[in-house]
Amino acid sequence: MIKEDLPNCADYVVPVRDCLDIISGKWKLPILGALIQGKKRFKELERSIINITPRMLSKELRELEINQMVKRTVYDTVPVTVEYELTPYGHSLRNVLNEMRAWGIQHRKRIMGTAIPNEVVPTEDLDLVEEEIKS
Amino acid sequence: MIKEDLPNCADYVVPVRDCLDIISGKWKLPILGALIQGKKRFKELERSIINITPRMLSKELRELEINQMVKRTVYDTVPVTVEYELTPYGHSLRNVLNEMRAWGIQHRKRIMGTAIPNEVVPTEDLDLVEEEIKS
DNA sequence: TTAGTTGCTATCATGAAGTATACCGATATA
DNA sequence: TATATCGGTATACTTCATGATAGCAACTAA
Numbered sequence: 001m002i003k004e005d006l007p008n009c010a011d012y013v014v015p016v017r018d019c020l021d022i023i024s025g026k027w028k029l030p031i032l033g034a035l036i037q038g039k040k041r042f043k044e045l046e047r048s049i050i051n052i053t054p055r056m057l058s059k060e061l062r063e064l065e066i067n068q069m070v071k072r073t074v075y076d077t078v079p080v081t082v083e084y085e086l087t088p089y090g091h092s093l094r095n096v097l098n099e100m101r102a103w104g105i106q107h108r109k110r111i112m113g114t115a116i117p118n119e120v121v122p123t124e125d126l127d128l129v130e131e132e133i134k135s
Numbered sequence: 136m137i138k139e140d141l142p143n144c145a146d147y148v149v150p151v152r153d154c155l156d157i158i159s160g161k162w163k164l165p166i167l168g169a170l171i172q173g174k175k176r177f178k179e180l181e182r183s184i185i186n187i188t189p190r191m192l193s194k195e196l197r198e199l200e201i202n203q204m205v206k207r208t209v210y211d212t213v214p215v216t217v218e219y220e221l222t223p224y225g226h227s228l229r230n231v232l233n234e235m236r237a238w239g240i241q242h243r244k245r246i247m248g249t250a251i252p253n254e255v256v257p258t259e260d261l262d263l264v265e266e267e268i269k270s
Numbered sequence: 271t272t273a274g275t276t277g278c279t280a281t282c283a284t285g286a287a288g289t290a291t292a293c294c295g296a297t298a299t300a
Numbered sequence: 301t302a303t304a305t306c307g308g309t310a311t312a313c314t315t316c317a318t319g320a321t322a323g324c325a326a327c328t329a330a
Binding site for chain 1: 287288289290291295296297298
Binding site: 160161162186188190191194213214215 | 317318319320321325326327328
């Protein structure tokens with residue numbers, strides 16, 4: 001069997017996955033959500049994002065920084081101060097996120113008839129829902 | 136236009152996560168990409184999506200069906216014939232995917248200075264897609 | 271008889287993603 | 301003296317998504 005053409009539309013799949021990689025993972029969205037409100041220090045992020053460990057926070061911030069979504073600034077104070085903020089480029093995700101958010105809102109309504117879940121939605125992370133709602 | 140100021144954590148994170156859950160995972164995008172071209176049978180999908188196992192194909196199709204992205208039709212032939220196709224609702228992901236695709240393309244250019252991904256098979260699929268969706 | 275087709279499912283193995291916990295050096299506060 | 305703060309790292313562990321392989325219940329074609 002010689003492989004035929006258009007196996008899976010790389011032209012369509014690849015860029016979408018590139019975008020997806022930036023915002024996927026358990027903590028990228030909460031981090032972006034926190035930073036969208038303004039610059040924050042490491043501990044501030046750690047406190048505002050419920051249940052995140054410093055290891056994950058550090059790792060995810062580093063990835064966001066590599067992808068130029070986030071700028072990290074170190075101030076020579078004692079103890080050291082490190083500030084994280086969205087770059088202007090990071091804000092370019094807003095259109096994407098707004099599209100996803102709009103779609104997600106109507107999807108939740110469509111699937112379960114109400115916008116705020118107490119029970120089950122397919123593939124939804126209920127812990128996250130509860131924690132975010134409490135905050 | 137949604138909101139100029141992005142909302143608080145839960146209002147912002149939860150719907151985006153809902154949307155993300157539909158299209159995340161290793162195989163959802165290739166499956167959607169294949170089905171965007173038109174209805175296909177199980178074995179057709181299995182052959183056209185390189186390296187997917189029947190286990191994963193079955194599982195991902197079931198999830199897409201639960202979320203009303205995909206319609207499954209069984210014909211009483213021998214051997215049995217099963218057709219999968221995007222629902223009209225499934226096509227509503229198009230705006231989201233187009234936003235992500237556009238962002239992904241410019242991001243790849245920005246990060247690596249060139250738009251050449253790993254194993255691209257250039258196709259005209261997006262134009263095809265858009266024209267098919269219009270009908 | 272043997273092998274192939276269809277659309278799956280069951281079982282087990284693996285690897286990646288995420289968690290838990292402890293720790294760092296320099297300073298400040300109780 | 302003891303503890304807390306800052307921004308993390310190191311190590312080990314667990315959990316979850318995915319992979320590999322085999323098989324099923326009908327048939328059909330050679």
